[in-house]
Amino acid sequence: MQLIKFTKKGIYCPQGEFYLDPWFPVDYAVISHGHADHARWGMKHYLCQHDSKAILQHRIGADIKIESLGYNDPININGVNVSFYPAGHVIGSAQIRLEHKGFVVVFSGDYKTQPDFISTPFESVKCNTFITESTFGLPIYHWKSEKELQNELQQWVINNQANNRTSVFLGYSLGKAQRLMSLLEGADHIYVHRAIHNLNEAISNSGIQLPETTLLTNDFDKKALQNKIIIMPPGLLGSRLLKRVPNAATAICSGWMQIRGNKRWQAVDAGFTVSDHADWNGLISAVKDSEAEQVYVTHGSQAIFAKYLNEIGIKADELKTEYGEEVMAKAEQEYEKVVAQ
């Protein structure tokens, strides 16, 4: 059964007449989460999970036509049963489940199988067709537990403080920033860049509680900031703002930091492997647990992951999409620029 079609505008459900995370303007878009490569501007109608609503309104526009649902709270769109399941990626991130005449497709968007302190934990959903990302689709990627990460990050802050240095963490304003806040909560006072601050406000206003932070104003007091914690978007590496931070020790937080070469590529003081995507075992277990007969592999190491799945007896094909880190990084930086003005 063909419940989805891969078109130029994105993944389309012909029976339901809607798109999943389309990359061109369409009439009806079902959105997995708020990152810029998945939730784009120009849709006539948006449908997302409750916790993503404020994020989309904040980023795309307060006047967009938007509806939201809770997790596992199905609605019927033109005879297709649509529901959201937690993806464990960022606040409000969802896998989109479609069901029509007993046939089930799950589009997982971006996901992370390991639980963290801030997003609703990933839930596996059985389906006939599973669409998976493959950002970290190589067996070299294995994440530490959230507890281990917390120790590692907080220990780094303590060491920095012993050396009279201010800890600066770089992470995207949606997702990584809130994750870092949850990991660093209690270590010391946390300052956040305006792009993060504004998004945090939008999230808090919709009723989600976030760790306490202070806005890093442009005319910040150097003395007050000394030895504290700052979170800012990665685009600000090398910026004047960062250079003005007193005795900054800078850390990049990303899954790519798993490889030594990537750490050394950037002139930073530390690289922590903190990812909001599934690691290798996470990808494999999500695919296996879905029990899907057909898997489509999108953005990342799609060729490698699809080849491996076929070798272990799971029918998988590559699927070319416009999602992915590069697209997202670019768009995220645009948001940050707008905020900075």
Next chain:
Amino acid sequence: MKQFSELISTIEITNKTNAKIDALVDYFKTAPEKDKLWLIALFTGKRPPRPVKTTLMKQWCMEITQLPEWLFLESYSTVGDLGETLALLSPKPSCQIDRSLSEWMAELKTLKPKEEDEKKAYVLNAWSGLHQQERLIFNKLIGGSFRIGVSKKTLVNALAKLTGIHANQLMHSIIGNWDIDSISFEDLINGSHINYDNSKPYPFSLAYALEKELLELGEPKDWMVEQKWDGIRGQIVKRNSEIYIWSRGEELVTQQFPELVEVMSNFKDDFVIDGEILAMKDNTILLFNDLQKRLNRKNVTKKLLQEVPVGFYAYDLLEFNNEDVREKTMKERRLILEQLFGSIMLPEYLKLSFIIDFEKWEELYNVRANSRMLNSEGLMLKQKASPYHTGRKKGDWWKWKVDPLTIDVVMIYAQKGSGRRSSKYTDYTFAVKKDDKLVTVAKAYSGLTDKEITEISKWVNKNAIEKFGPVRTVKPELVFEIAFEGIALSNRHKSGVALRFPRIVRWRKDKPASEIDTIETVKQLITAT
């Protein structure tokens, strides 16, 4: 090994030499005696032979992870380092083994003669008891380099900061003959096993690039002009029957050039001379590329000595029979050097750098233009009345290099780098036009900024034709200007030409691939030089 592991992490994340030095100093202040000695041994190439073959380690890793070989290789090409790939692929540790660096080294030493299954059991056990970073270090202890940018010089500078002893003396001490089981750290750095008076070098005198017209230099007769040889600068110290060779970077490289040590021992006098170490065969100077095969080798094999013999062109004298002659004039120093070289039968690989005879400055333009044919980089101009300066001083010594040749080429293959650059496509293969096809002319990997490399890497990801393996064939679209020092006809290369030191000058975003050079225009450069 926690302390050593932390040291490596600290060193590898920073690109500041001072931060590396501070981390090393901290380690030397707090690490156990034996571990300090092992650190020095590991970073100076004094390591025991590899006890386990890498192919076996790879095989065991595939066995325990049940990964197919192609996936192992994909992982390896992404990581760019075998020891690190093994550390990342192996399952999470199930226990914790806590041993010091020296304990590991002692165990590894006894592992060498053992049977394969014993080795396997040992390695797998170690993997299961070490977390990722320590596991990586364990793999590196077995064999392979750390590639973290700690040169002997950095190590020596750290020891100098720690002890206040002069860096060159420490260099001699750590390079000298010492055995880890029979020396203390203190004795080693104090140099109880060496006589520094015999090896002590002088700072090199360095030249600036010529920045004025020749005519402005004054009278031609006041100047001495030589070829600017393109090897590595070397200072040879002979005192009390001991011979030492120092490189420009103040590293002792004596062991790398046994033929030079041998010929120097024929002299009766003691001296310190400055000159150029060159690869030389049948009285012809070879390319620097050839000389590179001889550099930084732990063992210089007989085969290598025959394949790439080296020679020495002497151009200055700094000390003669224990007298510092650096304040004498260039002319006087040269005279003593000539007498010295007249005192023995010189083999053809030991020469005085010859002085170019000229009366008018204009004559030198031709000489310079032809210097490529001698595999020289251009000319050196030295004031005859000048002393041997300490370091770089303007005015007395000038280097006047030939201009590089340049062509416009298109990128056809890209490959990921290793170490720091393993995540980016940094090594490119370039082609020029041959009729309506493309033909490879050069491989180059330097000359671009990190930002440009990142941009090109993204482009390669999007425009690659294959999906697997380390090398990507790309659409011939990106045009680069590359420079090189020389060009010769070659049967070994498909294009029929070999370029010397190709490097990227700039990325020509302004040029379409249709405007790149053709093989005919490239070949014309041969006759032009």
